[in-house]
Amino acid sequence: MSKAVSSIKLDASDMANKYVKAQLINDDEQNEAQTLHKDGSSNVLDGVKLLTMNDLLEIFPFGKTKLFKLLQAKVLPVVKIGNDYITTSAVIERWVEDNVGRELHY
Numbered sequence: 001m002s003k004a005v006s007s008i009k010l011d012a013s014d015m016a017n018k019y020v021k022a023q024l025i026n027d028d029e030q031n032e033a034q035t036l037h038k039d040g041s042s043n044v045l046d047g048v049k050l051l052t053m054n055d056l057l058e059i060f061p062f063g064k065t066k067l068f069k070l071l072q073a074k075v076l077p078v079v080k081i082g083n084d085y086i087t088t089s090a091v092i093e094r095w096v097e098d099n100v101g102r103e104l105h106y
Helices: 004-035 053-059 064-072 089-098
Strands: 035-038 042-045 049-050 079-081 085-088
Touching: 049 053, 049 089, 053 064, 053 085, 053 089, 085 089
Parallel strands: none
Antiparallel strands: 035 042, 042 049, 049 085, 079 085
C-alpha cells in the first residue's frame, strides 16, 4: 500500500474517531439538558432559566386575569404541567417578535 493511501486511511480513521468523540460529548450534553435541577425558587435546565407564571406576571405589562385568559386560550407559547405553566425567555421573545403589529383581544 502506498504512503498516500495509508495516509488517507489514517486521516479518515482520525476523522471517524473525532466524530465519535463529538457524538459522545453531544450525547452527554443532551443527557445533562434533560435533567431538571431546582435551585431554590429558580428552575434551571442546562443553563436555561424556565419561566413560571409568576415570572410571566413580572414580564408582561398586564394583570393576572388577562394572563390567565391568554394561557387558557393557548395564545402564549407555554407548556402546561398540571396547573402550572412554564416557558423560556427566548420562546417568549420570539413569540413577541412574531406577533409585532398584531392586535390580540382577551
